[in-house]
Amino acid sequence: MLHGALRPAVKLAPFGRASAENISYVAGMSFLDLEQLPFKGMSYEFHGEKQGAPISAYIVNAKPGQGPPLHTHPYVEVIFMLEGRATVTIGDQVREAKAGDIAVVPANTPHRFVNSGDTVLRQIDIHASPKFIQTNLE
Numbered sequence: 001m002l003h004g005a006l007r008p009a010v011k012l013a014p015f016g017r018a019s020a021e022n023i024s025y026v027a028g029m030s031f032l033d034l035e036q037l038p039f040k041g042m043s044y045e046f047h048g049e050k051q052g053a054p055i056s057a058y059i060v061n062a063k064p065g066q067g068p069p070l071h072t073h074p075y076v077e078v079i080f081m082l083e084g085r086a087t088v089t090i091g092d093q094v095r096e097a098k099a100g101d102i103a104v105v106p107a108n109t110p111h112r113f114v115n116s117g118d119t120v121l122r123q124i125d126i127h128a129s130p131k132f133i134q135t136n137l138e
Helices: none
Strands: 006-010 023-027 043-046 056-062 077-083 085-090 093-098 102-105 111-115 121-127
Touching: 077 093, 085 102, 085 121, 111 121
Parallel strands: none
Antiparallel strands: 006 023, 043 056, 056 121, 077 102, 077 121, 085 093, 085 111
């Protein structure tokens, strides 16, 4: 893509809703509304590959007891805990994490989390890859 090329961008609509009328073009930038991202299971999914970004991210909204199975990725993942509590397993370490904690998961390391609180768990999981690559171990 040429420098300064136009990419679609979304202007914020009332109440954070995006619609066809709200799409504009800004040189070299894209704006998305969270609700434009696919929602699967317990997370919105930001696919970097689709947005021209070198990272991907899960924006997690997990109910109590929810969490992914034990799994690995062939790249580093960084988890930013925003709200709630979780039991986080990284390799052979298990820790209770809370809002404000940051977990760094090395590439190819088995890991998982489960919402261990009684409220919604909110976190952002940044994947050092433009696409998600996950191998479930359970």
